[in-house]
Amino acid sequence: MTDPTGAHAGNDVDAIFDDLPSNIDTDVFSVARLYDFLLGGKHNFAPDRDFGRRLLAIEPNGRVILQQNRYFLARAMKVMLADGVRQFLDLGSGIPTQNYVHELAHTVDPAAKIVYIDSDPAAVSHSNYILKGDPNSGAVLGDMVDAERVLGDPTVKSLIDFDQPVGLTALAAWHFVGDGDNPAGVLQTYRRMLVPGSYLALTHATIDGATGDLVRNVQSQYQSVMKNPSPRTRQEIAAFFEGFKILEPGIVNLPAWRPEKPEDAEGAENIWFYGVLGKLIAA
Ligand SMILES: C[S@@+](CC[C@H](N)C(=O)[O-])C[C@H]1O[C@@H](n2cnc3c(N)ncnc32)[C@H](O)[C@@H]1O
The missing domain is CATH 3.40.50.150 (Vaccinia Virus protein VP39)
Known part of the structure; x- marks a missing residue:
């Protein structure tokens, strides 16, 4: 499913990360994942998307x-x-x-x-x-x-x-x-x-x-x-x-x-x- 902001969200996102290294903390914001979110990629998690939506509210561009x-x-x-x-x-x-x-x-x-x-x-x-x-x-x-x-x-x-x-x-x-x-x-x-x-x-x-x-x-x-x-x-x-x-x-x-x-x-x-x-x- 694709979310209305244009990013991918939900189970299909996390499905591609079955073998993601355990040292990745998905609860911590990452500016790299923010950019991935803004580009419509799948390598992002809730804190990245939350900050991204706040940013888009200020700068829709x-x-x-x-x-x-x-x-x-x-x-x-x-x-x-x-x-x-x-x-x-x-x-x-x-x-x-x-x-x-x-x-x-x-x-x-x-x-x-x-x-x-x-x-x-x-x-x-x-x-x-x-x-x-x-x-x-x-x-x-x-x-x-x-x-x-x-x-x-x-x-x-x-x-x-x-x-x-x-x-x-x-x-x-x-x-x-x-x-x-x-x-x-x-x-x-x-x-x-x-x-x-x-x-x-x-x-x-x-x-x-x-x-x-x-x-x-x-x-x-x-x-x-x-x-x-x-x-x-x-x-x-x-x-x-x-x-x-x-x-x-x-x-x-x-x-x-x-x-x-x-x-x-x-x-x-x-x-x-x-x-x-x-x-x-x-x-
Ligand atoms: C906004 S992203 C841009 C990523 C990519 N270059 C692009 O254009 O899509 C900026 C990246 O720079 C990294 N970064 C910031 N300061 C850094 C530093 N001192 N050394 C290495 N990477 C750094 C961040 O972790 C982040 O992944």
């Missing part, structure tokens, strides 16, 4: 924004794959369903390598459940702010060859890293490991524009479940790309980033997420 986040990812992946990138390190990966990085990459090259990093044990358990048996993909429990540790992780080192270009993908995740954790500096630590021809693809909530007050309202809702929700300005997000050449059309709202199909532009005027793709060019 929430589902459209996250869908646009996926559409941006597909277009950015197309650019990176066409340029020969075959390995992807995804920071703040959540639950990789609904056309996420490994699905998009493997459509082009089943041998492409993908590593997902998330600090939420539930997200990583769900990810491993989804990726089970895929020798080219892995999910690692880790804090993306601790770049040295992520880069030294055995799964990362076994799947990613840092002598070859890497697509560093970071979707809807770095707005959960507060300024106190120096997000721009941390991204530079990742950048220093990359060879020219690598990319940084990022989406990020913004307080710029006419939706600024609405975003601040959403931000205060998130404060009850996340430590440091931090929507940023275009200028602050540009600082994340030091050393990268930001590709056209620059730092723009998701629907304005190289739209290809009519659905890419859906809700354009109310999308308060920026999408950016930067390429590392030889100095």
Whole structure:
């Protein structure tokens, strides 16, 4: 049965989790499962759906924004794959369903390598459940702010060859890293490991524009479940790309980033997420 909000609910949801690892606490909210709920997925439970419904009451456009986040990812992946990138390190990966990085990459090259990093044990358990048996993909429990540790992780080192270009993908995740954790500096630590021809693809909530007050309202809702929700300005997000050449059309709202199909532009005027793709060019 599908519930009226568009998410799946009831016994058929839990039926797919017969062999879900016992360390997943379905009574505790998870932002990764919230996104899955908002995208109409099945990897979510009551606390995720309750918060999601509260959020949708404030921002009815929430589902459209996250869908646009996926559409941006597909277009950015197309650019990176066409340029020969075959390995992807995804920071703040959540639950990789609904056309996420490994699905998009493997459509082009089943041998492409993908590593997902998330600090939420539930997200990583769900990810491993989804990726089970895929020798080219892995999910690692880790804090993306601790770049040295992520880069030294055995799964990362076994799947990613840092002598070859890497697509560093970071979707809807770095707005959960507060300024106190120096997000721009941390991204530079990742950048220093990359060879020219690598990319940084990022989406990020913004307080710029006419939706600024609405975003601040959403931000205060998130404060009850996340430590440091931090929507940023275009200028602050540009600082994340030091050393990268930001590709056209620059730092723009998701629907304005190289739209290809009519659905890419859906809700354009109310999308308060920026999408950016930067390429590392030889100095
Ligand atoms: C909203 S979800 C986005 C998931 C996915 N990237 C997408 O676009 O659908 C943000 C994810 O970032 C993760 N996250 C937040 N802070 C993190 C950190 N410091 N290290 C690793 N993951 C983090 C959360 O657990 C969550 O799964």
